Amino acid sequence: MEEGQKKQKQEGVKFTPADKYIINPVNSFISKSTTGGIVLFVAALVAIILANSPLSHWYHSLWEHKIGLYLDGQTFLNYSIHHWVNDGLMAIFFFVVGLELKRELIGGELSNPKNAMLPIIAAVGGMVVPALFYTMFNFGTESSHGWGIPMATDIAFALGVLYLLGDRIPVSLKVFLTALAIVDDLGAVMVIAIFYTAEIDYFMLFTGLGFVVFLFVSKAFGIRNTIYYAIIGIFGVWLPFLLSGVHATIASVLVAFTIPADSRVNESVYVEKIKLFLNQFRYADQNAKVPTLTSEQLHVLDDIRVTTKDAMTPLQRLEHRMHPFVSFIVMPVFALANAGVTFSNDILAETTSNVTLGVAVGLIAGKVLGVYGISMAVIKLKIANMPVGLTSRHLFGVGFLAAIGFTMSLFVTNLAFTGPTPELVAEHQLQAKLGIFMASLVAGIIGYFILKNIRTTNSITNS
Incomplete structure (x- = not known):
């Protein structure tokens, strides 16, 4: 079907050598659903290699260089590159997450309470149970505040694995996982806002919230210019949130909800x-x-x-245009800045620490029990229905894919630990990242083969 459409589009179109050998292949690569996950994986791998090579010192010091504004002998917004990546570039990622969430609530799977019930319950289970597993390993210790790390699902990687399976996977499973991951992202945003926020400057916070209200009023008056929302969103909402102590990425989600979602022409x-x-x-x-x-x-x-x-609605137009930038710039740079774990000589001790085990077991066992176990329980109790075309084995496989917590888990890792010394914080972060890598890799492989096997089994039965 897609091949036929591509051929129709190309009929009568004149292609230059640049189109044929550069532009079209690049566009084809970018448009594939699996490409974003591949680029993210490569960026993470490069970061790990650099962090464990002779360039390790250069790699770590690079992200600590500070960038700020220098005016009349005073320095403003003087933050490290690492800080700008996590609070600046990732704000764009969260903005797109907010756009996706609003679209799902208005016209997607989350707009229908009956269809949304199961993925919402599965997402909540997939957040609460992993946090409990982590707490079991770290209760009463200085690392106990990291319970939010295994709560997250990396939608890019999880959907990337599904798309690798192609037609083996029912469309309803992709819809289920997408809805689950969107709710999961919303939960992660709320956890960051409530539990991982530093001391608050209320004047700056209410300034930012005031501009959010102003943008909602602007939407009500019919203003649809996206540049207008960008300027006010950045300088009126994101910047005050950055200075308030509340994590700046929360501002991005709030601004996303103000973007108009209606079209002028039906x-x-x-x-x-x-x-x-x-x-x-x-x-x-x-x-x-x-x-x-x-x-x-x-x-x-x-x-x-x-x-x-x-x-076109401004919301969908923005989401469509920003997805490539997020997938091929924002997330790879984030992975380069955050995935560089320098392994210590005593790697066995690091991988068996309470933090590493809490994160790894929380992601794998917690997500599977939370997503699959609770989903099956509510289906048995007839609180929600099994999506059309799916079986319990499909949900079991998705439970493992939901344990791929790469991007969001790494993000929460940077916020979670506030130990008495920087050395202890760095150690806990290293252990958490090890847990994330191990769990994401193992869960992705297991989930892939479970779902791949369903099709194989069905094919044998049908023949």
Whole structure:
């Protein structure tokens, strides 16, 4: 189906050598669903290699260089590159998460209470049970505050594994995992806002919230310009949140919820207008012997562009445009800055520490019990229905994929530990990252083979 559509689009189109050998292959690579996860994995691998190579000192010191504004002898916003990555670049990631969440609540799986019930319950179970497992290993210790680390699911990696399986996987399973991961992201945002926030500057906090209200009012008045929302969102909401002590990524989610999600032109009107414009273009004056268009043709094409833009919601337009930037810039840079674990000589002691075990067991056992166990319980109790086309084995496989907690778990790791010394904080972070890597790798492989085997079994049975 997709191949046929691509061929239709290419018919009658002139391709230059640059299109054929550079632009089209790059676009094809970027458009694949698995590509984002592959790039993220490569970035993490590069970070680990650098952190354990002769360049280790350079790698770690690079992220500690400070960048700020210097005006009249005073320095403002003077933060390390690592801080700018986690509070600046990742704010863009959370903005896109907020856009996805709003879209799901308005017109996606989460908009229908009946369809949303199971993924919501599964997501809550997949957050609470891992946190309990971590607490069992670390209760009463200086590392006990890391309970939020195994709560998260990395939607890019988890969906990447599903898409690797191709047609073996029912569409309803992809929808279920997407809805689960979106709710999981919302839970992670709330945990960061409530439990992993430093001392609060209430003046800055309420300044930021005031601008959030202003953006909601702007939306009510019909303002749809995305640059307008970007300027106020960055300087009116994100910057005050950054200075308030509340994690700046929360601001991004709030701003995302203010972006308009309605179109100016509905589908039926759009179709009729485009038909009219195409007719006008067909009978417009033409430059018969030159490749340029006439003024009349340009006006028609401009009308088509404006009408097409009006038919798209600002929310979906932003989400569509920002996804490649997040997948191929934001997340790989985040992985480069945060995944570089320098393994100590006593690696066995690190991998068997309470923090490492708490994170690893929390992710693997906690997610499987929380997602699969609680899902099956509510289905048996007839609180929610099994999605069409799925079996218990599908949910069991997804339970393991939900244990891939890479990006968000690494993010929470940077916030979770506040030990008495920087050395102890660094040690706990190292152990948590080891737990994340081990659990994500093991869970991804197990989940892949469980889901792959379902198709194989079904094929044998059918034949």
